[in-house]
Amino acid sequence: MKCKRIVYADLLVLLGLALFTSWYLYQAWSASSKIENLIFILPVAAITLLLCAFEAIKQLGSKAVNQAENEEQQESVLSVLPVMGLFAAYVLTLEWLGFDLGTVLFIAAFLLIQGERRPAWLVAYSLVFGALVALFFSNMLPYPMPMTFIATEY
Amino acid sequence: MIDFDAVLLAFDLLFSSFTPWLVVIPGILIGLVFGAVPGLQISMAMAIFLPMTLYMDFMQAMLFLTAIFTGGTFGSGVPAILMNIPGTSSAIATAFDGYPMARKGKHNQALGVALGASAFGVLIGYIILFVLIKPISMSVLKIGPAEMFAVILWGMTLIASLSGTFIVKGLIAGFAGLLIGTIGFNETGVLRGTLGSEYLLDGVPVIPAMMGMFAASELLRLVNTQYLVENEAARKVNIKLILQGFLHAFKYPVVLIRGSIIGMFVGAVPGVGSSVLNVLSYIGAKRQDLDSLSFGRGNPKGVIASESANSISEAGSMATLLVYPKRRGDSCNVSRFFYAQFNW
Numbered sequence: 001m002k003c004k005r006i007v008y009a010d011l012l013v014l015l016g017l018a019l020f021t022s023w024y025l026y027q028a029w030s031a032s033s034k035i036e037n038l039i040f041i042l043p044v045a046a047i048t049l050l051l052c053a054f055e056a057i058k059q060l061g062s063k064a065v066n067q068a069e070n071e072e073q074q075e076s077v078l079s080v081l082p083v084m085g086l087f088a089a090y091v092l093t094l095e096w097l098g099f100d101l102g103t104v105l106f107i108a109a110f111l112l113i114q115g116e117r118r119p120a121w122l123v124a125y126s127l128v129f130g131a132l133v134a135l136f137f138s139n140m141l142p143y144p145m146p147m148t149f150i151a152t153e154y
Numbered sequence: 155m156i157d158f159d160a161v162l163l164a165f166d167l168l169f170s171s172f173t174p175w176l177v178v179i180p181g182i183l184i185g186l187v188f189g190a191v192p193g194l195q196i197s198m199a200m201a202i203f204l205p206m207t208l209y210m211d212f213m214q215a216m217l218f219l220t221a222i223f224t225g226g227t228f229g230s231g232v233p234a235i236l237m238n239i240p241g242t243s244s245a246i247a248t249a250f251d252g253y254p255m256a257r258k259g260k261h262n263q264a265l266g267v268a269l270g271a272s273a274f275g276v277l278i279g280y281i282i283l284f285v286l287i288k289p290i291s292m293s294v295l296k297i298g299p300a301e302m303f304a305v306i307l308w309g310m311t312l313i314a315s316l317s318g319t320f321i322v323k324g325l326i327a328g329f330a331g332l333l334i335g336t337i338g339f340n341e342t343g344v345l346r347g348t349l350g351s352e353y354l355l356d357g358v359p360v361i362p363a364m365m366g367m368f369a370a371s372e373l374l375r376l377v378n379t380q381y382l383v384e385n386e387a388a389r390k391v392n393i394k395l396i397l398q399g400f401l402h403a404f405k406y407p408v409v410l411i412r413g414s415i416i417g418m419f420v421g422a423v424p425g426v427g428s429s430v431l432n433v434l435s436y437i438g439a440k441r442q443d444l445d446s447l448s449f450g451r452g453n454p455k456g457v458i459a460s461e462s463a464n465s466i467s468e469a470g471s472m473a474t475l476l477v478y479p480k481r482r483g484d485s486c487n488v489s490r491f492f493y494a495q496f497n498w
Binding site (some may be wrong): 017020021028037041083113137140 | 329337
């Protein structure tokens, strides 16, 4: 059962793409069912869904993957999960936490996960690097960004 | 075919004084910085520094903006090679082989190869353009929806060869990409798939999407990795090795010339920018190569194919800008303001 996990992961991605395609087709159809709106989306979505179904059938019939390779991949996925969670939290809280404060906290937490334990280094590096990045982007990007400490038109 | 009187006048204008050339190096440096920082764009640099051209004469301003663009296209390849994060979408294919080269400790050679290909691609492209500018302009005027459809179809069929043994998966990703490309307002004003977000009204912006795909995935991939280059001795920047890489690029003249030609001709097609043609050139090189399986694993030909095409792309586009001003890249749009500023 364990050996089939990677095949299931592939199937999950295919399912996600098929769901996105179906949802988008439904959205486009609801917005307007006129031919001008669907002339491109309908055939492309239909082909995508057909290809997803074809690939899913192919995957289900494929041979199981090597046990050792599977365990190795599983291990690397598990070690990435905390960073994925942290990154998701960083992106989702950016709007109210601000790009400057959010970036500093993200860098500090990331360093901590990566095994950095020197408090002075953690604070100094995340503060300096985060502040520099926030300052640079607030001045260079043509869009106003949410900031907590740096003045912005957001 | 070539108006030699106009050529003589142009050379006279270019070489009558050295002062216009003084802006070239600052322009290249500005372009390098904007190209090398992921998130910033070359068109952004051109737009920010456009007001400065008000204080320059036409020739100086032209050299300044061209230098920004040229520096920017090479600059975007630097983070693509070193961090797998293309500075702009014109260096996506550079990362395919440049980054594996860097991980093997061949980052100096990869940068040199990119520089050589970029410089040679621009030179060859401009020479061909110089001879063929008139017929290219004439053919661009005849491009219609059928030809545009043919270019899109070409891109789609090439996805199959880029995906290697995973052709169906590649096609699924390509078609899903086409659908994502239609998010936002359509031609008749119908709004699709924005989930109520005002940021998506004009579609999914390329740069943030690219950053999400490349930078975020690289962040996760590098978890538990101490250094990009494992070998400590190989981590240094070595000018000698960069120069070696620069010369190495010339060992593959066919890849170089093919990249330049693809960059110039496809770049001249309205609506197709450097973000598309660097991938087209890469796929072309991979398909023609006897050892196509080595592509994506640090083959310098992949870097050459991408860099020789992307540097010349906007020149092809610029050459036909005045003939067919619609559907241009952002850099060309800035140039249109520039021409308008000088009443051209």
